[in-house]
Amino acid sequence: MIKIITDDGADLPLEIVKKYNIEIFPIAVIANDKEHFIGKNINSDEMYSNMRKGIVYRTSQVTRAYMLEKFESYLKEGLEIIYLSLSSGISGTYETALSVQVELLEKYPDGKLFIIDSKSATMGQGMITIRAAMLNEEGRTLEEIVKSLEDIVENQIHLFTVGDLEYLYRGGRLSKTSQIIGGLLNIMPILYIERDRGKIESIDKVRGLNAFLKKVSEWSNKLSKDGKFNPNQTIVLCHGDWEEVALKTKDFFVKDMGVKEENVIISNLGCVIGAHTGPEAITIFFSANPKEIPYLSISN
Incomplete structure (x- = not known):
């Protein structure tokens, strides 16, 4: 089985996430030194309202520890993994994922973990992820899905x-x-x-x-x-x-x-x-x- 994963940068609607069983890695949104997470203690309407009042927001990236735990749990289950990250030109998340990939594939040499730089953000990244999920539902192989995604990114x-x-x-x-x-x-x-x-x-x-x-x-x-x-x-x-x-x-x-x-x-x-x-x-x-x-x- 193939597990499709992206992150909060993709802005995927909840109904799409549920329909295709896509996993979303969290990216923290920070204001006044407090971390906020989408779907838990912040939404875009609230954030934009606060920004107009002068509150400054910034973002972090998916943490290495979180990635390591999640990727390893799926490899232990025997799942094949595709992770579509927020553009490497915008966030350090892609590079972090690559370092985790190297570590885990040394530990699980027969595992399959593909990290794809979406070179994108918001629903650009989201649409690539949806395509991955659709191909997965069609029963395409991991390699076929990765090749298609690379063409889309290009x-x-x-x-x-x-x-x-x-x-x-x-x-x-x-x-x-x-x-x-x-x-x-x-x-x-x-x-x-x-x-x-x-x-x-x-x-x-x-x-x-x-x-x-x-x-x-x-x-x-x-x-x-x-x-x-x-x-x-x-x-x-x-x-x-x-x-x-x-x-x-x-x-x-x-x-x-x-x-x-x-x-x-x-x-x-x-x-x-x-x-x-x-x-x-x-x-x-x-x-x-x-x-x-x-x-x-x-x-x-």
Whole structure:
């Protein structure tokens, strides 16, 4: 049997977690030196409300001790394991998992433990995990699932922006000067998770939502295979507490980009990423080459 595991960075809805029996490793969200855990003593609505009141949040990573205990228990049961981590360019969780993998496979040389860097976050990471669970239900082998996931990671595109640069500044990801100037000019950065290292890069900047959506169109084409965005796929939008912008972005993909309305999914941006972006944030996930990725392809 195969055990599919991800972490709180994936923002998977509880009903999906239960449906596919996916295990979620916890990532602590910290405020005022107190650890909070999603589903136990914090939720995104509460966090965003507190952030608007000036409370600063940060995150840790899945602890090594927790991983070691969980992975070892499943190896003892004879399970094969796939763990899809939050992007290594965002968190140290992936590197920690690799060190645990080395230790455990020395102890259990016949065990199978695959660690996959999602090079992603929120529902980008979540959709990869769902694909893993679906393939597992189909009875695919461990190696077949891993190969499919690697193809998805290679082709997945992530664009996002924030409406208030203050939160990026608080998290140390932006200088005070840039934050002040950006705020005065209503600048929205266009950010991208590059696919080689999974790091966040700023690739453009605009003033206002309409300009942002126009640039999204340009970059969606630039980053797609053969320089042309394929509308025959599922688009996933995640927002913090910015539903109006999410709905406008969905409308844009339907009317201007040719995506079917039912194929644009809006989901919540959870605490792990939201702690760094703030409530005014939206992420866009799509595939550069959907024909090679079944979960993103839409049948005609």
